[in-house]
Amino acid sequence: MEAIFIYIAKSSGLIILFYCAYYFLLGKETFFNSNRWFLLSGLVTSVVMPFFVYTKIIWIDPVTVPNLKYSQSFIPQTIPQESFEINWNYILISIYCIGFIALLIKFAADFYSLNSVLKGKKIQQQADFKFVDISENIAPFSYFDYIVYNSSMYTTAELENIIEHEKVHSDQNHTVDVLISRFFCVLFWFNPIIWLYKKAILQNLEFIADKEAAKKISNKKAYQYTLLKITTHENCVAITNHFYQSLIKKRIVMLNKNQSKKRNYWKYYAILPALVAFILLFQIKTIAQEKNETKKVSERNQSVDVYKIKNTTTDAELKEITKKLKEIHHVDIEISEVKRNSNNQLTAIKVDIEKGTGQDQTIQIEGNEPIKSCGIVIATENGSRKINLVTDGGIDKPMVIGNRIVEVSETSSPDKISTISTITLPVPPTPPAFPTGPMPQAPAADMSKMPKPPVPPANPKDKVAMSKFEKEMAEFERKMESFEPDMSAYEKQIEEIMSKREAIFEKEMEKYEIAMEKFNVAMEKFTEEIQEKYGKNSEEYEINMKQYEKDMKAYEKNMKLQEKEMKKLEKENKRS
Incomplete structure (x- = not known):
């Protein structure tokens, strides 16, 4: 679905690009035949170019996952219930299909209308043309080699002018241009520029026919009067080259305009830099691949120790846990208010950790039933230590410690549990900010002078x-x-400053894009490991993926803020 929207957006963008080039550069030139092929090539390019994508491969170092003895402490979390969400993609595609089908039906209705006009009429063959004299009050038109007119409505001279005009349409196959432009209006009906594009194509075809017909007509002034007379006929067949067109004034102006100078042909090549920019911005796909070379996986200085207390833990074992925490981790704990039932099972216990050290924690369990498993988790990373207390049987489940999934397993020592695996959630890189700074003052010219x-x-x-x-x-x-x-010097200063800042920003963006590729590769590995270890439908997978989606939304928000700042900066520079 997303690929369809991207293709439509790219095609629409190219159509707008070609129309702007025609409107601002070529619309006033008399290169009518060249303009015809330029406009048609714009439609073809808009359909074909989005399919051609150049794949750029960036080789990166393999992303290593350290072989450690811990994972995530999974403190029980509640998964929010799924709420109903509107799928806007389906709504947009439905709206597009409704418009597409409606215009397709209108297209078919126009063919039927044309067939109704031609059906049963007498056809007179002359050379390559088929002349059809009708009685309906319809403007003269041509459709491939058919030339249709109502001879009773015009004088002999006027009819001669009309036929010469329509012969040009027929001889140069202008009907093909009309049908192509109409089809693109059906395909891209939502884009207002395509309707202007179609109008430009039809108007240019009239310029061609007027120019060629005028060469064969001795009285050029009479031909222009014929144009004015035909404007009174408003009825015409939609999918044909009809003699009546709006903007008759512009046709007469172009008919009398001097031939454009050949040096103005450079305007046709002005579209090339824009197409190159389009390819560089949208048609290059960057893929990150890991290098094949094998590297040693170095272990990070990280460890997680879990000391588990079960309802069967004896007083001697509790003292041993206290002793080991003091000797190994320099952590003081106090175990008190210990109660047991008739089966010597723990029913109540209180554990105080490091009072007065800033990491004070207390767990207290009271009741008549045997306690569930609880324990003390000590995570050490590069000399930094973090202490957690886990109760209510949470120590028997995968736990979340920092950004790692920790799964514990029993060791030979009954009072100590070591984590056996770690899966670290990758952190997305921070996008660079466009360099800012003071700008030179505008010249204080006396505007009153x-x-x-x-x-x-x-x-x-x-x-x-x-x-x-x-x-x-x-x-x-x-x-x-x-x-x-003064103004030229000021503009030069602004351009130099902005050029330097853009160069700095582009370099930072290149580094950022490489970092993003590495992040995407790391995320793929992270997802695969989560699926392989816990299963795609597991609670751990869902929680971690929701966290990832939350991080990515924050990242997208940062990118939008960055884009907003860029536009604001650009606006300020333009104002300066």
Whole structure:
């Protein structure tokens, strides 16, 4: 499901990229045929490019799991009951399917409408074209080699202009462009840009037909009058090249516009850097693999000792536990209020640990029934010691100590239990922060001295007024040049500072990405070990995975805050 959304997002992004390039760079040029292929290639690229992903492999050192004598102390925890959650993925895909099916039905209905117009009509074959003269009040249109019109609505000269126009559509297979653009509107109906994209394709096809038809028509002015006359016909067939189009004014302007200079062809290549950036940002998948070389697994200076007290523990054994804690760990404990039943089983006991040392702990069990197992857990790591008391039989279960799962097993000594395995939960790396610092002050230019731009004349055809306006513009530009050196120097300072900070941030991000790859590998091993040891459906696995999900949510929150700070910084820089 996620892969579908990612593909749709990438394709939509490419469509937006090509449309912006056409709208801002090519829309005003007269390279109509080149624009046609540019727009079509944009649609093809948006469908194909997301499938091509380059896999980059980063070799990392093997992640070792220390061979230790402890695991996690699993203090009994309650697992929260699952609550009902809305699956937004299914809701979004359902909405998309409804829109897709509705537009697909509309597409089929348009084909049926076209068939109704052509059905039973007399077809006149001339060369490669099939002419159909209809009686309906429908704007002239072409569909592949069919040219359809109502001859009773036009004069002979007007009909000649219309037919020349539609012949261009038919001869250059413009119907294919129409169908492709319509199909993409069905596929990406939720993206508003695709509808503008389709409009740009249809409009450009009209520019092509107008340009080619005008070459064959002697009276160019009469052709333009024909365009204006056809605007009164609002009925047309949706999936055809119909003579009537909105924006007739723009068609007439483009028809009279001078041919664009060939040097402007560079604008077609402006899309290439954007595509390269798209590939670098979204089409490179980084995979971390461990090196095959074998390394020794070094043990960390960690240990966990568990001293267990059962209902059958004798007074002598209690004294032995007190003695060993003093000798081995330098921990003073006091055992008191010991009571036993007729079977010499412990029914009550009180254990005080290190009073006045900052690690004071007390456990006291009272009652008439034999006690459950309890004990003292001492975890030592790199000289740091932590003492825990475990009661109510918890010492017989896997325990949680820090971020380790500790499982204990009986040893030859009845009063001491050593942990036999450890599984450490990996900690995600911290994302780097974008470097900040003071920015240079903007030049304190006297804005009151900045000249005001001249107002263009209301009538551009007034040569005297236009001449005066051009002189005023030249004077305005000359005055504005005096303000440019300070602003250019300031912009250069800002660019240099931001360039250095971006370089530092990119290096930190590369280190962070490598650290994240190592973290992901460690998490995979952690999950496999938990599943292998406790089973995928075990309570331990669920608790640890919930903790992992909690950590990852915190990590995602940090990343969103980081992104927010980046946008804020970028906004401040732009404001400066």
